Amino acid sequence: MVAIRMEELTKYFKKGKVIIKAIDHITFKIDDGAAFGILGPSGHGKTTLLRLIAGLEIPTDGYIYFDNELVSAPNRVVIEPERRSVAMVFQNWALYPNMTVYDNIAFPPRMSKMSKHEIDKRVREIAEELELTRVLNHYPKELSGGQQQRTALARALVKNPKVLLLDEPFSNLDAALRDSARALVREIQRARKLTTIIVSHDPADILSIADVAGVIINGKFAQIGSPMDIYSKPATTIVAKLSGDANLITAKVVGENAAIVNLKIPLPISGREIGDEVIIGIRPDEMKLSKELTQEIQGFINVGKVKVKVSSYTLGVFRIVISPVTDESIELAVVSDEPIQPGREAYLYVREDRIKVFTKDGRLIV
Amino acid sequence: MNSRYVIKIIKYALLQLVVAIFIIIWLAPLYAMLIGGFKTNIAAASTPIFTPPSHLSTEAYYFDWFGFGTLIGLEYPMMRQLLITVPVALASVILGSMGAYYFYVEMERRPWVSNLGFSIISLAAFLPAQTLIVPLIKLISSLGIYQTYWGLAFAYFVFYLPMSTLLMSMFLPVMPKYLLESARLDGARDWAIFWHVVFPIVLPGFLSTLIFVYLMVWQDFFVPLIIATKPSLYMLPIAARQYVGGYAILYNRSFAAGVITSAIPLIIFTFLGRYFIRGLAALGGGAKGL
């Protein structure tokens, strides 16, 4: 339960003659007991940031403080990882293959020389909380993905850490299990008021667990805010794509509308100099399709006629790819609760308050 | 269709035949040694090596085991050999594993240490032992352990500890780094990590190294040659050398000495040869796939 503070944190890697700036002068504070999510494309520094906080990487420059106590400084680790009271769940869970679930969970307390009795009590408590009591005598390779993940979590929590770090903890799980896994982590985090940092490329993880989230691009935070803010008001087109499905189409400014061939999208901003071309961003779940030109659907606005190209189904919704009738090369994805035959024409309705307008070079126009 | 099948059969038979010829050639010395040792003195004096014995006799073994006159019997050298080689090999490989672990974890922090260390242990593993004869003897003498078991052990360690470290370095990388990091975050220090996490995972590699090093130590002729020259200290290879063929030594006695010397390594090779071959393969960078 600590507050984590970073000042000008920087990490460079040298691969041969190339210098990779994994983390580029990040200054930021994570509050005590907060759940912080780090979103970003692979290779842009998410995992590096986590490892720096754990003490597994040495900063090239900058400082890290736990509750005002210096833990990492330029080119040195002031407090070793084993003494930071940090627990980390690795992407592949890092379970010790030669030990049973019980021994895996018991490993950290055994290292801190607790009494056998105390260790047993702790292990069984946490096994019960995470529903692992039945598999305590099994080996990791005999467990299902979900059980392995909970074992990794149990091992992390058994030592009552002050910080919990999660590195893509759900990416090895079946999609169907992810929801319950996310709920579990969220519940644990809230109950213990444990300062938690979760790293993921899947925005669903961040949305379900984090209070505050940051998007890392090229080693810097491109946007920091609540997950919902990042989702509905992404600062750039890149952030928009990282934080969920997004349709990003270039449009011409025609009066008060943005025109994508025959589609007219009202621009929510008026009286501003925005140039003659913008990029419109709208998410598949922020649009609807209607086969007829019905009267108004509350909150939505009709922007024009489209033709269906592909109709598919995934995770409980229909996903339909459409094109404006006058230009088949432009494609948008829409989520719908019923399928529509490819080739059919329909009317596209867009949620008025979710239309995102970006400049030509991808910055959000507020 | 039929003729193609026949050609295939012929090719297969040819392959097996050619291989069989090589196999026979390779096994010939072993065959000679095994049957030769059981020949009577008379047979040894009058029959060629490759003919099987008409009567089996253990008189050659008896002769070699207890010795005769100035010829030292192989009984005590055998016991010394067993007593010394096992702890030396075991200690070498355990200590070598720890050294390999150190190089593995140090590679991140200070690569030059690992590189330098790796070069030195490679050198030590492949350098002919004879290159160090003069300073080694001088060192061992000045330590006062010349012609002692300690001196012998010390010399063995100088040559075989680096080789053990080298081999274990080749087997250690199967250890995923994240397991080490996880253990560190769990509060374990190096000693605990080594025994609880690393060792169980690299156990097959450890066994391969152990078997390989053990057989190398067993057959080492040079170290005892220069350090244990007193008859009361004779190790098995040195004692067996006395039975090289000559005027008083018939070949049944030579071969019996050969069998006594090679029995244990060959038995180990028969049952644990898989490990020996993996250890050998490690010298060449792994040779995965076998």
Place this chain on the structure above:
Amino acid sequence: MPRQALIMAIPTLFLSGILVFLLLWNLVISLQNWSLFNPIPKFVGVETYAYLFAQDFFHASLQHTLIFTLGLIAIGDLLGLLLAALLYFIPSNIQRSIYLSIFIYPLAVPPTASALIWLWLFNPQIGIDWVLTSLHLPTIPWLVTPTATYIALIIVEVWAYTGLATLFYLASFLSVNRSIIEAARLDGATGKGLLFRILLPNSMSGFIVATALLFLFSFRIFDIPFIMSGSATSPTLMTLVTYIYYLYAYAESFSAAAALATLVAVIAAAVIIPYALLGLKRWVFRR
């Protein structure tokens, strides 16, 4: 407080240090004139080396080492390749590993025993020559003429070390991706075609390892020529390393022994260090 791993590595580091120390000490001794006649050594620079190079034994042992090493490398590489190719095409995995073990078992046999056996096998009446006579083939004067003696030792070395080359060639054959082999088979390649077009070009790593190891093992072979030459008393089988022992034990010219030792160490190091850093280390420490 230094890391525990460092403390655990102390035996390895200590002995590595001793090794380096011994090598340097060796160098120092080689620059002196220490021998039975000069029990108190003085620094003489390269005089001892000059003395060494002037010895007949030096040239003989150098020549012999060259012959044995090149002989083993040439024959071992080719034969090893041949055997590996033969083994590769054996369909049964069990049979293949048994056969491979048979080619390798000589390495598990103590060289003392090998020397004992082969000396008898080279006996003109009852050994190999007896077999040759029975087959109405001419006998070979093993260990009598110098040429036959060289051939004899090379035969023993080939018997002992070809298995090593076979092992590494076979490993590199087996490491060729199965889908490539299957694609080639579908394209009609069999036997010889497969061997020459697919397997051989991909066995560069096997070649490098096999050759390097054959060189190193041949270079350091001591026990067999030593015993077969009656404890280094016969000049025909004298190699560089047995000559070192000779200088130490019989001639008691310690500095000369050290000088030769330094030379041998340098030659060996010239092969070992690149092999270790490029071949081994790259496999071990890839990130």
